[in-house]
Amino acid sequence: MKSVVILISGRGSNMQALLEADLPCRIAAVISNRADAQGLEIARTRGIPTAVVPHRDYADRASFDAALAAAIDRHAPDVIALAGFMRILTDHFVERYRGKLINIHPSLLPAYPGIDTHERALRDGIKIHGCTVHFVTPTLDHGPIIIQAAVPVLRDDTPESLSARVLGEEHRVYAQAIRWLCRGQVWLNKESRTASDRLEQPGAALVFPGLE
């Protein structure tokens, strides 16, 4: 059975959704760069091995990434899932895990890379927002996309209400992406594009506000 290591920095709701998703793979460990990440406690109560690699203990990104890689490699995972892991990783680290390292981001990439995605979406008045699971490549929040979910932006939305709607979809699509990866149904090909043997391509449009 394939194995997954999950990297977190805080709350860990995506991690929790993955632990509860009945995936066709083993969650080998949860690793955080912060000892106070709430998700660590959730993982421990479920008997998942945890580790902390505190970024502040390292002089630079390269030495932190080397320590993080050592903690990951102890579990020899097939997939490394960033789930609210809020550190920028070096190119060297990203290349080392090419095709195995995935991330979830709270926007429909390539729109709104970086932070404060929901505030920026509301400011721009967009009508459809969402989340993206993608392979991690050296350019921040720009890797080949595996799956996206779109949600409507409602008239009275606040960053909090929009974030909650998107988060509900994050929990669904992250589990789906990992299911495909672990079954070998999705992969990163030689041309650095997402490839898939999945044939279903339903073409329904998502229109919001709805047409009359």
Ligand code: GAR
């Ligand atoms: C999630 O919304 C995730 O998409 C986002 O942080 C949140 C973590 O929540 N990640 C990023 O912004 C990465 N660029 P969680 O700890 O409850 O899963």
